[in-house]
Amino acid sequence: MIRKSFFGFVKPRIEYALLSDQHLNIVEIPDPKSINLLVDGPFNPGEATLLKEGDTVKTGQKLAPSTEKDAYAISPVTGTVTSISSYAGDFGKFYTAVSIDVSDQEEFDDQFETACVETTLPVARNYLTQLPGKLPLNFFNDSEKPINTIVIYGGDNDLLVTTNQYIVKSRTDDLKHGIRILNQISDVDHIIMAIPGEFLQGYGHIGAEVKNVPIEYPAANPFMIMKDTLGRIVPAGRQSEDLGVCFITAEAVAALGSAFQNGQIPVSKLMTVVGKNGDQQLVSARIGTPISHIFDTLGITLSEKDRIILGGPMTGASVWSEDYPVMPDTSALMVQDKEMIPYVSDYPCINCGECIRICPVYIPINMLVRFLEAGHYEEAADQYDLYSCIECGLCSFVCPSKIPIFQFIRLAKYELGRVNSAEEAHG
Amino acid sequence: MDKAKKFIVSHAPFWHNGNSVNERYYHIMIAALPAVLLGIKQYGIPAVGVVALSVSSAILWELAMNYLTHRPITIADGNAALIGLLFAMAVPATMPWWAVLTGTFICVVIGKHIFGGIGSNAFNPVVLAVAMVMVSWKDLFDFDGALLNYDLDMVMAYPLAAVKHFGVGAIESFSTADLLLGRQSGGIGATFGLGLILGGIYLIIRGFIRWEISVSFLLGVFLTAWIFNLAAPDRFAGPTFHLLTGYTLIGAFFLATEDSSSPVNFIPMLIYGAAGGVLTVLIRNIGAHVDGVVYAILTINLVNPLLDKIRPKAVGKVV
Ligand code: SF4
Ligand code: SF4
Numbered sequence: 001m002i003r004k005s006f007f008g009f010v011k012p013r014i015e016y017a018l019l020s021d022q023h024l025n026i027v028e029i030p031d032p033k034s035i036n037l038l039v040d041g042p043f044n045p046g047e048a049t050l051l052k053e054g055d056t057v058k059t060g061q062k063l064a065p066s067t068e069k070d071a072y073a074i075s076p077v078t079g080t081v082t083s084i085s086s087y088a089g090d091f092g093k094f095y096t097a098v099s100i101d102v103s104d105q106e107e108f109d110d111q112f113e114t115a116c117v118e119t120t121l122p123v124a125r126n127y128l129t130q131l132p133g134k135l136p137l138n139f140f141n142d143s144e145k146p147i148n149t150i151v152i153y154g155g156d157n158d159l160l161v162t163t164n165q166y167i168v169k170s171r172t173d174d175l176k177h178g179i180r181i182l183n184q185i186s187d188v189d190h191i192i193m194a195i196p197g198e199f200l201q202g203y204g205h206i207g208a209e210v211k212n213v214p215i216e217y218p219a220a221n222p223f224m225i226m227k228d229t230l231g232r233i234v235p236a237g238r239q240s241e242d243l244g245v246c247f248i249t250a251e252a253v254a255a256l257g258s259a260f261q262n263g264q265i266p267v268s269k270l271m272t273v274v275g276k277n278g279d280q281q282l283v284s285a286r287i288g289t290p291i292s293h294i295f296d297t298l299g300i301t302l303s304e305k306d307r308i309i310l311g312g313p314m315t316g317a318s319v320w321s322e323d324y325p326v327m328p329d330t331s332a333l334m335v336q337d338k339e340m341i342p343y344v345s346d347y348p349c350i351n352c353g354e355c356i357r358i359c360p361v362y363i364p365i366n367m368l369v370r371f372l373e374a375g376h377y378e379e380a381a382d383q384y385d386l387y388s389c390i391e392c393g394l395c396s397f398v399c400p401s402k403i404p405i406f407q408f409i410r411l412a413k414y415e416l417g418r419v420n421s422a423e424e425a426h427g
Numbered sequence: 428m429d430k431a432k433k434f435i436v437s438h439a440p441f442w443h444n445g446n447s448v449n450e451r452y453y454h455i456m457i458a459a460l461p462a463v464l465l466g467i468k469q470y471g472i473p474a475v476g477v478v479a480l481s482v483s484s485a486i487l488w489e490l491a492m493n494y495l496t497h498r499p500i501t502i503a504d505g506n507a508a509l510i511g512l513l514f515a516m517a518v519p520a521t522m523p524w525w526a527v528l529t530g531t532f533i534c535v536v537i538g539k540h541i542f543g544g545i546g547s548n549a550f551n552p553v554v555l556a557v558a559m560v561m562v563s564w565k566d567l568f569d570f571d572g573a574l575l576n577y578d579l580d581m582v583m584a585y586p587l588a589a590v591k592h593f594g595v596g597a598i599e600s601f602s603t604a605d606l607l608l609g610r611q612s613g614g615i616g617a618t619f620g621l622g623l624i625l626g627g628i629y630l631i632i633r634g635f636i637r638w639e640i641s642v643s644f645l646l647g648v649f650l651t652a653w654i655f656n657l658a659a660p661d662r663f664a665g666p667t668f669h670l671l672t673g674y675t676l677i678g679a680f681f682l683a684t685e686d687s688s689s690p691v692n693f694i695p696m697l698i699y700g701a702a703g704g705v706l707t708v709l710i711r712n713i714g715a716h717v718d719g720v721v722y723a724i725l726t727i728n729l730v731n732p733l734l735d736k737i738r739p740k741a742v743g744k745v746v
Contacts, residue, residue, distance in 0.1 A: 002442060002444060003445045004445050004634075007632055007633070008633045009633070009634040235745045236744055302432060307436075307437070309441055314440040315439050316441065318438070334441070336441060342441075347545075350448060350546040350686045351686045351689075353637060360742075361742035362742060363741050364692075385744055397443055398443075398444050399443075400450070401546075406438070
């Protein structure tokens with residue numbers, strides 16, 4: 001954990017981890033006995049389904065639980081479906097959970113292999129959105145919001161995480177191939193490869209314009225990359241896609257390259273595991289692997305009241321069960337000992353101004369929190385720049401009153417979003 | 428499921444840099460200690476009595492308010508104790524017990540809680556209380572009269588009163604070294620210039636107060652006093668004298684910097700501090716009062732909410 005320095009008047013400088021030699025050996029996590037997949041959208045037992053308990057599935061097979069929705073997962077293993085149920089996530093999100101018992105004999109599904117002779121957007125959409133690192137293909141070919149620039153980020157937007165840096169370093173050929181395919185299927189010519197720190201050499205031939213991103217947190221936040229690297233400011237409340245810029249992780253691009261090259265959908269996810277004392281280890285595991293299996297393999301023991309975090313220390317999400325699976329976009333797993341968990345409080349804002357000094361986008365947080373605590377979200381948005389927040393978490397990190405400011409902000413955005421969509425629906 | 432381990436689920440960020448409210452207030456008290464200790468050394472047991480009564484009564488008022496308003500008990504955060512300590516520092520060692528109790532009552536109950544509690548007070552509670560006690564019982568703050576019975580090894584005239592009533596000639600007996608080392612009469616913890624400066628620098632380095640406010644306040648005092656002194660050297664004392672006498676230093680480092688009644692944005696902090704400094708000297712030199720710090724701070728507290736509207740535009744703000 002990063003502590004405040006003795007010299008409290010200087011703005012703390014917090015840096016992303018840079019890949020070093022000690023991270024280079026990857027632990028391959030052996031296949032677990034069973035895996036879980038979470039597919040977007042709730043499971044309605046009455047609905048016509050393409051998948052039922054007892055079905056056998058092959059590695060790389062597309063699993064779409066509902067005929068009515070596009071959402072699907074790719075089976076990362078060969079085995080038998082043992083259960084299909086509904087799962088409730090954060091902020092009112094629902095998933096369909098599919099459990100699969102892994103069998104010893106691995107067989108590969110060949111649908112994609114047949115389909116991938118054509119390098120087109122529909123083929124990619126049909127099979128590859130759930131690649132490791134997640135491929136946001138829904139943004140392409142949208143006539144209302146055309147995408148004209150793709151930014152591939154070769155780093156991660158949280159502290160201690162080195163997953164994507166490793167991909168950039170070790171899988172240059174896949175990346176290069178992926179960039180070519182991306183260009184073909186999306187028709188976007190302007191592809192930027194953004195790399196953390198100063199290591200610009202050696203990427204001249206990669207087929208993208210290479211730019212470097214500072215290593216001071218939160219420079220890798222998409223909004224900050226837009227502002228500082230591309231020189232474009234995303235208006236409050238909008239996304240970079242509204243300006244025609246789409247962000248994709250290096251891992252997804254490398255997986256895309258490898259998928260078309262080998263005719264096989266990659267199903268292993270690279271992750272940075274951060275142990276209780278902050279040491280980092282890169283691991284590779286099948287998507288859907290229960291995180292407890294990864295901890296067991298690494299010899300990390302968890303006790304009651306510890307905390308498990310998917311993602312990094314600033315922006316991750318904690319989960320309540322160690323059965324939670326590795327998701328296509330899980331870039332890091334972190335465990336925190338119960339002794340190390342900072343508490344939050346309902347102590348009021350003392351107007352100390354620490355948050356003002358650190359907020360990268362100049363939000364008047366000392367005023368904002370007062371409105372958020374009182375539930376006055378509209379004023380918070382209209383007068384105190386709620387929607388400018390880029391969700392970096394730094395304000396909560398420094399607040400001496402330990403106000404969960406960042407959580408208040410997310411909650412406010414979510415609540416306002418609900419109100420607005422309800423208003424739209426009812427005219 | 429019973430056997431499953433229970434994990435702590437909460438929201439990002441999962442790290443905190445260790446800042447805390449308690450740490451802040453305890454350190455401000457530590458920084459104030461040298462000045463208080465010198466006051467105690469000079470004025471003896473009566474000073475100990477005032478400090479002890481002031482701190483403990485402030486804590487008890489806070490506790491009473493916690494019970495009355497059915498809020499969590501907050502006396503451990505150090506804020507009430509700090510308020511009590513600062514009040515004691517501003518008053519003479521001879522302050523009677525009932526005036527101390529009234530003062531801390533005004534600080535904690537009126538200045539802090541009636542305004543909405545910590546973080547919501549519009550005025551610095553201590554300054555508000557000093558001003559109210561001063562207005563109500565003028566003689567209590569007449570340092571010359573109050574400290575009449577003390578004959579310490581120094582000039583026992585209150586420097587600001589001397590210069591106000593008798594002109595610059597009357598203060599030749601004060602050397603800068605005297606003022607820095609606390610050889611002047613005044614509030615229990617307000618006269619030890621060096622101690623206050625060191626405490627202030629410590630707080631600035633550690634980030635417990637906002638340096639912009641202290642520095643601009645002192646600059647405001649310095650420049651205004653300098654201009655007055657240039658214009659009429661025989662009527663107005665020089666800048667160093669103004670920096671080291673009265674409440675200037677305790678004001679710059681401990682009072683004007685109070686979190687809730689001061690701005691947090693850069694430009695507003697500079698204006699706020701400078702305005703406080705300028706007003707201080709204006710009141711001292713051409714106003715009705717001997718010292719101007721208290722009214723200057725109340726005035727800048729009053730305009731703080733307006734000042735703090737001057738802030739950088741949030742990135743992405745659509746106008
Ligand atoms: S999370 Fe906090 S510090 Fe970060 S942009 Fe939002 S308000 Fe500013
Ligand atoms: S850091 Fe916390 S206590 Fe300080 S001004 Fe910001 S919200 Fe208030």
